[in-house]
Amino acid sequence: MKLQVLVAAMNSDPRELAEKMNLRTDALIVNQCDAYAYEEFERQGRLVRCFSMAERGVGLSRNTALMRSEGDVILFSDEDVRLEDDYEEKILSAFQENPDADLILFNVEIDPERATYHNDSKHRVRWYNYGRYGIVAAAARREALIRGGICFSLLFGGGAKYSNGEDSLFLHDCLKGGLHLYTETRNIGKEIYRESTWFSGYTEKFFFDRGVLYAYLYGPMAKIWTLRYLLTKKKVLCTEIPVAKAYKLMTSGIREGRNIRGQNK
DSSP: OOEEEEEEEESOOHHHHHHHHTOOSEEEEEEESSSOEEEEEEETTEEEEEEEESOOOHHHHHHHHHHHOOOSEEEEEETTEEEOTTHHHHHHHHHHHOTTOSEEEEEEEOOTTTOOOOOOSOOBOOTTTGGGOOSTTEEEEHHHHHHHTOOOOSSBSTTSSBSSOHHHHHHHHHHHTTOOEEEEEEEEEEEOOOOOSSOOSSOHHHHHHHHHHHHHHHGGGHHHHHHHHHHHSHHHHOSSSOHHHHHHHHHHHHHHHHHHHTOOO
């Protein structure tokens, strides 16, 4: 199997980025900037290809990379991740050990204040727990994604209308398409901290956008999941905006999400 890293970047120098990320396999960088260009070069004896484009949106960047990818296994990564020297061995070994796995979620060391979920055990990802995972450090069999027609939403994420959620929607579509998803305890890299391009606190927009996302993820159960989300995380989420108002904002977002999807009854 051949591993290829797909990188979503912004205003980066491709050669400097390849060095900073410690790319040691074939890689494809989609660089959002103010010009259109293509270049390729070798690093560590492997081919790095870079497409520079003016269009914005992390989902668009990931789709552009996916459409042009060539690896048997592809790793989704970002410009703020430095990969470990042995990341290729760890990823390919995990797929060899799990021949039925279509996508495996690895660990990346993240600043404790921003950490989301760390894999302490290996297990199957199901409908009831997929929402806790991000797509950075997710490796997939390319053919499984192409066969399932799976790609990233252009409505959600950095540079899109709604601020985040493209990761959860992608995993949602993987499960819907019948793909087998697993977690892996091996660590393959470390985040190099930088300011978020989309998160500016738990604002009204944050809750509204989250509601739109929940309409897509949970359908008729969206309001129940909204209430669960707010009540279990209120100490973190609702220091500025009360739970009742946050719930109202999210349900307004749910209505907009249903309108977009044509689900109004």
